Amino acid sequence: MSRHEGLFRPWSLRELVTELTTRRTTPDAAAARARRRIEATDGELRAWVVQAEALDLTTSGPLGGVPLAVKDIIDLAGLPTRCGSPLRADAPPATADAAIVRAWRAAGAVPIGKTVTTEFAYFHPGPTHNPAAPGHTPGGSSSGSAAAVASGQVPLALGSQTAGSVTRPASFCGIAALVMSRGRFPVTGVTGFSPGLDSHGVFAATASDVALAWSALTGEPEAAPRPPRLLLWSGEKQAEVAPALRDGLSAVADRMRAAGAVVDAFPGESLVAQVAAAHPVVMAYEAARERAAELAQADRLSSPLATLLRTGAATPDADYEAARLVVAAAESDVVAWTAEYDAVIGPATPGPAPEGMAATGDPVLSRGWQALGLPVVTVPGLRDERGLPLGLQLVGRDRGETALLAAARWAEDVVCGTTAVVTR
Structure with a gap:
């Protein structure tokens, strides 16, 4: 132990x-x-x-x-x-x-x-x-x-x-x-x-x-949790999702439908993957300029950070602008797809926390949503067969935190088994 x-x-x-x-x-x-x-x-x-x-x-x-x-x-x-x-x-x-x-x-x-x-x-x-x-x-x-x-x-x-x-x-x-x-x-x-x-x-x-x-x-009053309208995003265009998390998400979606929610497939898996691929370009380019003083002392930085800043400094302006255009072009599609839904639900990470302390895990399943600037709530409650936590994320509309949190509270109750099945 x-x-x-x-x-x-x-x-x-x-x-x-x-x-x-x-x-x-x-x-x-x-x-x-x-x-x-x-x-x-x-x-x-x-x-x-x-x-x-x-x-x-x-x-x-x-x-x-x-x-x-x-x-x-x-x-x-x-x-x-x-x-x-x-x-x-x-x-x-x-x-x-x-x-x-x-x-x-x-x-x-x-x-x-x-x-x-x-x-x-x-x-x-x-x-x-x-x-x-x-x-x-x-x-x-x-x-x-x-x-x-x-x-x-x-x-x-x-x-x-x-x-x-x-x-x-x-x-x-x-x-x-x-x-x-x-x-x-x-x-x-x-x-x-x-x-x-x-x-x-x-x-x-x-x-x-x-x-x-x-x-x-x-100062915004809390919104009452209710069965939401959700879009189900697998994340599998971006990462290999652990079977326990993939199966857990599927089971949660089934329980949500049984409890009165609408859960439809998210149509933008490939587009979000493209945005996620553009994210590191934007991040490195901007970080090299935002942290220019640290870049000048890169030999005193950790290897990951020094490498990122040097990569960003060497990134051509045209590559940065192209990455920004990918993000901007996706925004209207995501707004249109989510207009009639309360949130997108999917895995927060590819799986549980990796073993060891030498790294912090892969942010790949956050990159696309972060590039789009949307609010995200991480919902706990799932565990894998070893008892390790597995997180789900709900992604909302811009400036829509209050409504997103109501959907997340309802989802959390479903994950934790406290929401009753709707009888029809």
């Missing part, structure tokens, strides 16, 4: 918010619980870079007092932003919060520290372990945030996604996450990677918890 077996113990955001609003607990007690859990588990999990010494617990808002973890590419006033890189080892404390941190504070969340990221949110792994799959990668780049939620150190954590940096760790760690529509919130105060691809993300134990968090952040 691994020495950190049994650390998968997510903390329900919805239950904590109920306890806070009914005064059965307090912000001080919630922060103390987070501190105790971190102290008890992080020597093994290594999800945290640094914790804040003092917390402002005089908070209001719908999340008033909820402990929040912040990925270490996102500025948090008073703490350094080291980006998982030796180039930032001596970074001074940030003088102000990132815009997204200010928005979460306004909703009542209490940031308690910074979580591990891969180097500049690319592929080089950090030290974080997977509490849901001992001996397997937690994914990346938002590895620390996903592990902190999956282990119950915090009920809410911030991430970011340029390729699959939220959907992949959520899937591998057996929790839920939301990738926001690109541009939904400003990225001021975030160390970016690819301006045309970067998006904010947030992790919580369940899709229900993520829906509550989103409502608190935006």
